[in-house]
Amino acid sequence: MPTSFSTYAPAKVNLFLHVGPVKPNGRHELDSLVVFAGPEAADRLTVEPSDSLTLSVTGPGADEAGTGADNLVLKAARALQAEAGIRHGAALHLEKSLPVAAGIGGGSADAAAALRLLTRLWDINPRHAHTVAPQLGGDVPVALLGQPAFMRGEGERVTPVRLPAPIPAILFNPGIACPTGPVFAAFDAAGGGADFTECGPLPDFADLGGLVGWLAGQRNDLEAPALALHPALKSPERTLNGPKSPLMTRMSGSGATFVCLYETLDAARESAEFLKAQQPEAWVRATLLGGAIL
Structure with missing residues (x-):
């Protein structure tokens, strides 16, 4: 054993x-x-x-x-x-x-x-x-x-749930700690959550484009309070002027990590190298999002 x-x-x-x-x-x-x-x-x-x-x-x-x-x-x-x-x-x-x-x-x-x-x-x-x-x-x-x-x-x-395929992405963290508690407190202080409802079942998407299009109609409710608490936080899209543009960028959780979705893993890797060169102090990883390799 x-x-x-x-x-x-x-x-x-x-x-x-x-x-x-x-x-x-x-x-x-x-x-x-x-x-x-x-x-x-x-x-x-x-x-x-x-x-x-x-x-x-x-x-x-x-x-x-x-x-x-x-x-x-x-x-x-x-x-x-x-x-x-x-x-x-x-x-x-x-x-x-x-x-x-x-x-x-x-x-x-x-x-x-x-x-x-x-x-x-x-x-x-x-x-x-x-x-x-x-x-x-x-x-x-x-x-x-x-x-x-x-x-x-x-x-x-x-x-x-079932996704159409693993999602090529960049995870980008600018090196700013963003503890969860204060972000939720700011959300509460602003009266957040009044219109909360659970979305319906995940549609059966034929491809990644369908999933990204559906995600564009959703949101991260903690992104605004996190950005208000930490003005130095900047979405990588503001500096990502490289050869490949992401399909979508959104903060994950209470921040400060952003996720950028791409059509291919090669495009994500290319953009990740560009970001690392532009912001060497940041934590940047190109990866495929889906199920965990346990």
């Missing part, structure tokens, strides 16, 4: 995000079409047997992620341990490559990866992971699924 397990924890991308008014519990109803990046835009988690639960973190985002009790990987491990009645532990190692406070669910992806790997390591029923996932955050249930899906309710209602 393997003595360790490893998996990617890919970036989550909201192709649209509709947000309802704040509820008495401080949460919001959500309606979002979620997809996942490829290994180019992912953390990586490894678990090994151990008597106790420990976490080590390396990589570009190690300092921001930290190894304290508030790290979602440790929270997920402890929650799963308690739910399944497990006495032994695990040594977890996270290679943190995704930017933090970026609107792409990096912490949630890491937590979901921990739930998947520890389910295998401890040889327990996967239902335990699905039970604890909603307690860890709104993005964790959909990250645990790892497939294109509608994410609804407070994140606990996850419905898989």
Whole structure:
């Protein structure tokens, strides 16, 4: 039997995000079409047997992620341990490559990866992971699924959907931290969510063009408050004067990562190289959006 397990924890991308008014519990109803990046835009988690639960973190985002009790990987491990009645532990190692406070669910992806790997390591029923996932955050249930899906309710209602094909894209983060809490607070202060309704079933698109056309009629309700809070945020379209123009650009989640959709992966890669040259301090990845490579 393997003595360790490893998996990617890919970036989550909201192709649209509709947000309802704040509820008495401080949460919001959500309606979002979620997809996942490829290994180019992912953390990586490894678990090994151990008597106790420990976490080590390396990589570009190690300092921001930290190894304290508030790290979602440790929270997920402890929650799963308690739910399944497990006495032994695990040594977890996270290679943190995704930017933090970026609107792409990096912490949630890491937590979901921990739930998947520890389910295998401890040889327990996967239902335990699905039970604890909603307690860890709104993005964790959909990250645990790892497939294109509608994410609804407070994140606990996850419905898989079929896309016509993987979507060529760029993920662009200018290096500005954009914590979720203040963005939601600004949304609430502006009276956001009054016209919230869930969209209908995803149409059966024949090709990528049909999907992009439909997405153009949707929105990200958190984009305006995020831009108002962080005036330095600029859509890459303002500087992307390269040879290929994106089909659509939208902020993911509460920001500050933008997603630009393209007709081909070659066009996305070409534009990503141009962006890197123009803004070397930015985090830029060309990838295919769809289901996660787990």
